[in-house]
Amino acid sequence: MRRHFLNKRRQPLHPDAPLLNLGHGKPISRRDMLGRGLISGAAFSSIGLFGLFSHPRDAMAALSNDLEAIKTECGIKAEGAGKIPFICFDLAGGANIAGSNVLVGGQGGQEDFLTSGGYSKLGLPGGLAPNNNPSVINRELGLAFHSDSPFLRGIMEKAPAAAANVNGCVIPARSENDTANNPHNPMYGIFTAGADGELMSLTGSRSSLSGGNSMAPDGSIITSARPTKIDRITDVSGLVDTGKLVGLLNQEDATAVMESIARISHRRIDQIDSGLTDSNRRANLQDLLRCGYVEAADITDRYGDPTPLNVRADMDILSIFSESELNDREFEKTASIMKLVINGYAGAGCISMGGFDYHTGERGTGEIRDLRAGRCMGACLEYARRKGVPLMLYVFSDGSVSSNGRIDDSPNGRGKGEWTGDSSATAASFFLVYNPNGRPTLHNGQQQLGWMRPDASVETASTPAANNVNLLAETVWLNYMALHGEQGQFAEKFPNHSLGNSTAMDRLTAFEPIVSGTIT
Template sequence: MAKKEINETEKQFDDTPLCHEGHKKPVTRRDFLAQGAIAGGAYVMAPSLLAGLLGRSSEAHAAAVNCGQVTAGGLGIPFMCFDLAGGVSMSNANVIVGDQAGDPTTFTDAGMIKYGLIPGDTTEDIRINNGLIDNQFGLPFHVQSGFRLGMLSKMSATTIANTDGAVICARSGNDTSNNPHNPMYGLYKFVNMAAGGAGASMGELVNLIGSRDRDSGGRSIAPDSMIDLTQRPTKVSRPSDAMGVADAGRLGQILSDANDRSALLTTIQRMSHRKADALREDAMALQDAMHRATFCSASDARETFTRVGNPSLLDPRIDQAITGGGGFTPLFSTAEADRGGSRNDIFAKTASIMKLVVNGWAGAGTVEVGGYDYHNGTRTTGDTRDFEAGQAIGAALEYAARMNQQLMVYVFSDGSVAGDRDGDADPNNGRIVWRGDNGGTAAVFMLVYNPPGRGGRVAMRQRQIGYARNSASVETNANAVANNVEGLAYSIVLNYMALHNMEGQFTNYFGTNILGSGADLDQYIAFSNIRTALV
């Protein structure tokens, strides 16, 4: 059969839903979203549906439509993860880890070298100088840790005093994006199910965001068992992306007053029902889906435009709590927040994502930064990049403190590195150089900030999950996540649930997976709750 020629202009503006061969007709809101019939929160009805103005009223049906719970500020504790691509040296050069008892003094000399620490050196060797371990963050760091120094450069003493965290000793693959580290879909699933499973909103404008245009929002993938592509992260890597999340577009230009936009969208919402009522009686399932799709989308748009009539409200560059002013010292300069003055735009990414997440416009966000495969025969490169990451992490926690908001931060990388086995030192700072990849020394860590007025520093059940052998390699038999990255991602979701006092629902929401069930889960939980509900 000859192909039908299509005018290029018609092709460009063809908004017909995608009816794929072998796929059922769209009958749920997600089906319409996936096949192109609706476009999310900023959806505006097509002209054919506007003709429904003359149709019969459906206010009664409208009252029964459940669009899910949309709460000002979103649902759940704000969450950010830092995807440091390449293989960071997490253990002991940064975060302190120990043996099964948590003791960091039992490692061999070769093990210390693997961690990049000079055996017998009183400024490096934590075995002989306990003063090299800094406990002010709750979670212990080496005093020369780049993460620690970077966080200290951004965080106030009060913020530090209300922050705590835990490290998880776990292997992951070196130099690959195939590690299923990213837990954001799992967090959304928890929040959605805990709110009743009716499309609840983790974020007020968007649920998930990430600085990279991938299904995970970062470099490392998400576990297949968690992925829900109807919630694919919106790309946010700079201020214009952040503002675009709530851009009223042409409607905002035509109707500058938020009340006018709200009134128009309310009218569209009602018209949508009248048109849907005109569908045939024998298509009730489709009719109900149309009601939900049109009513909820117009409702979302109306609420968005009412609350965020001016997208500049989401611009981190003019937020004094970020770039300084109004009594605040700058966390980032305006240039840094605007894709300048930082390698790989790490500060612009962090500023844009923390602006949305901490304020509840987005529920969870991933900041992905490359360049952490730093085993280049120097030590200065790795220390500098760890410091940059620490600055970004510290800025996010300090911003949460300034906004009087809770925040959970998760830091991970693909694999890790090892120090030169002969102990070769960088002439620039005398420290052992990073010589090669070594996923066996890997770890991840979590930090939680809780404002003083909301209970202050979270009570910890434990600060180390899993442990390292005295050779400095992860003990892969310690638990189910020590050598299973998907299980590791689920353990982060479990800890997030524990912060809400809902860890008991883990098996109900996610089934009996690699973590087990019941009392088996306790070994993976670091935090006590800082909330007793989603809000």
């Protein structure tokens, strides 16, 4: 059993300060360090990335007709798959989600209230608990939040204009505390469901196999779609290198030169020694010549102008994040990934944020970190609104926290219960959906999938996801497909799923479709 704090901390920690003396022993892994904020998601090694531009569907200039056919033949993508953009927030360390942020109730839904003792465990004393004070229930986002939720405050600070077109769903589900071994991350399944991008399929802020802190379910992993790491603006601004040719010529002339080189290479293909005994080797050489130069011409054609690569030149982003906020690494990585995903350059992205193992002997540290995470969530929703595209936003963490009822009356503590220990039993995840055409409609009135017992512990028999993190990821995949009206294809896409028959899956579906198949 973990040792809890007995001494009251007087001041909250800075949002980036490391979390020490939590009774966990020495941090020995990168995951331990991320969860406690000893390193940020940006502290992991960088790799070469990709290009971001103003809008992929507007920036596509066609190559000459003779090369367009070869471009298609070579599989060079001109745009993504046209599915709903998907962004997930992986809050490393065991963040509080249920109760003090998103309301979670009994079998009757979010407002089937728990006991006062249950809400106290979730950090809400009597006067702030919804069973005693209904005025603390806020439905500005469709999904019921606590009115003083730092997630909600952050979202509404960044996305007040988007709120009317947002709805959401909460999923009470246990997950192990403080471990990257939870197979939480749904990104590969979202790719299997059809999400894809113009430049890469998936992206994440960490260089892990999942792109985030938590693992992906083993059976979902597709190595060819491994997330490309991005966590800073400089990763975005210099990704597509068109060489010196664009500097010597203008973009149009440089493209023409590259097209000419491609045509010359194609004529040479027929002159390749037909006496090569290895037919596969000969075919591979032909593909290299045929596709390589066409791809170079295509990159020069579309991305020769470097101006749109600069995230700081995107006026929509600068209207959401100030210049000083973009110097904060959490805001910087959020701005970079949301630009990539919402503009269609990647099908899905994972933003991993550290420092959520915040049972620190006071409440303020958790409030401050949750508020910043809420601002990042709100920024994604607002950017989707400005771009006029839908968005599915999913938030999860490795385990959760609980309170022993001791109150932090400091300004940052806000009169709420201090977080005094880890508790996988109080864990939950949630997702929000933005629809530019109006607030998404609930399916069967289900705003909460599963429920909690009166004492604020997850009822593990309430859904397949409640006690199995793999199936929580499957539930997210199902709901992503349902937003496209494609839930009937779920068993075909995921033949080894464990969500049950079509009737059982219907009970796990939160929303009616908001698009039909693809986005135009």
